[in-house]
Amino acid sequence: MTLSATPPVSATPPLSATPPLSARPRRGPVVPLALAVLAVAALAYLLRRPLLMAAPTCLAGRWSGCGDTLNGIALMTLAALPPAVLVAWLRARRRLAAGIAAAWRLSTAEVGMVVGTVPLVWMTLLPGSGAGVVPGRVSLVPLQDLVTMGTLGIVGNLLLFAALGFFAPIRFAALASAPRVLALAAACSLLVETAQYVLQLDRVSSVDDVLLNALGAVPAALASRRWWRTGAVPAR
Incomplete structure (x- = not known):
């Protein structure tokens, strides 16, 4: 009589049910948001005097002295930050519900482009x-x-499209390269300079403004390179 061989019992322990690191849900950008809040608080403290000067006019709802002044635009920008954070949070929650892994990154980039660019363009117009x-x-x-701009003018021109350069490659895969960001900032700057000329705003449409605006967007883009979006990430 032939005895059937009993299959050996495997000594390998069962695999753990712990999901891989890539499958674990990622938390929102708590540290970057905290740093952003601290930066805004520090900026508000440094600019508290001009902001307080514009506050009565803006609170009264008068456009003259609020929407047509640098102090007024800065105050309205700070007031718009809480709603902007809320919009970014709602967009991120919607994307998370749809299963998009980069929900927080994409939503923050969308809001950051608008809040960081529109007020500065408004000031130039x-x-x-x-x-x-x-x-x-x-x-x-x-x-x-360049000689007549002064330090403040040069810094302002470099920062005009810095937020666009920082956030645009995060949101749009087609812009995930320094030359493309440079071209985008140059095109946007050219539109601003053309508007200044056509609308006769008593401003000089200068090629140096275009150069500085475009160059300022490039280092900002490189600073966000680790978060640039790839074509594999959906962005609904």
């Missing part, structure tokens, strides 16, 4: 004292206007 009377002026000689 404020009319001067001779608006509507003085014809548009154009300066097409590169590097000629």
Whole structure:
């Protein structure tokens, strides 16, 4: 009589039911948001005097002295931050419900592009004292206007599309390269300079503004390179 061989019992312990790291849900960007809140609080403290000067006019709902001044625009931008954070949170929750892994990153990028760019562009389109009377002026000689800009003007031009350069590659895979961000910022700057000329805002449409606006977006884009979006990530 032939005895059937009993299959050996495997000594390998059963695999753990713990999901892999890639399958674990990721938490929201708590640390970046905390740093952003601290940065906004520090900025508000440094600018508290001009902001308080514009507060009565803005709270009264008067456009003159609020929406047409730098202080007023800065105050309205700070007031818009809580609703902007709420919009980003709602967008992220919707994406998380749809199973999109990069929900927080994409939603923060969408809101960051708008909040970080629109107020600065708004400031550049404020009319001067001779608006509507003085014809548009154009300066097409590169590097000629840098001497008269001053430090504040140069820094402001570099920061104009910095938020766009930082967040656009995070949101759009087609912009995930420094040359494309440079081209996007240059095109946006050209539109702003054209608007200044056509609307006769008593401002000089300068090629140096375009150069600085475009160059300022590139280091901002490189700073966010680790979060750039790839084509494999959906963005509904």
